[in-house]
Amino acid sequence: MNLSLLRQSSFVVMLVSTMMLLCGCGSTVVPTTGPRPATSPAAVALFQDPPSKYEVLGIIKTEGSFEWEEVGQMQKVIDELKEKAAAMGGNGLLLQVPEYRLRAVGTYDEEPYIIPIDKSKTRNAMATAIYVHKK
Numbered sequence: 001m002n003l004s005l006l007r008q009s010s011f012v013v014m015l016v017s018t019m020m021l022l023c024g025c026g027s028t029v030v031p032t033t034g035p036r037p038a039t040s041p042a043a044v045a046l047f048q049d050p051p052s053k054y055e056v057l058g059i060i061k062t063e064g065s066f067e068w069e070e071v072g073q074m075q076k077v078i079d080e081l082k083e084k085a086a087a088m089g090g091n092g093l094l095l096q097v098p099e100y101r102l103r104a105v106g107t108y109d110e111e112p113y114i115i116p117i118d119k120s121k122t123r124n125a126m127a128t129a130i131y132v133h134k135k
Helices: 002-023 075-087
Strands: 045-047 053-061 092-094 103-108 111-116 126-132
Touching: 045 126, 053 075, 075 092, 075 103, 075 111, 075 126, 111 126
Parallel strands: 045 092
Antiparallel strands: 053 126, 092 126, 103 111
């Protein structure tokens, strides 16, 4: 009987630990606190998934059609988006825009990314400018 009780206890501990871990991993959108001073594009980090705590500053998009420099290179596209996010006071660029499901795949600084694009003939790239709160 002790072995059965030990197994049940172990299962409960694992279940509770897993639930605590999952509950602590979510992201929280914080209400916007107002305009922010401009930052540097170099200070804008890229996020494929939402960070743990952030403010949404707005949806930004490239001007005109974006062009690939080489096969799959998105250097100019993401640099333009980072400049716009920095001008809004952002320190992050979330590569998600829920209402746009069309995506382009490419690389930036030799890292792979998926970025939303619109359905227009010019195929504008877009992202969400965010301000990430430090823990």
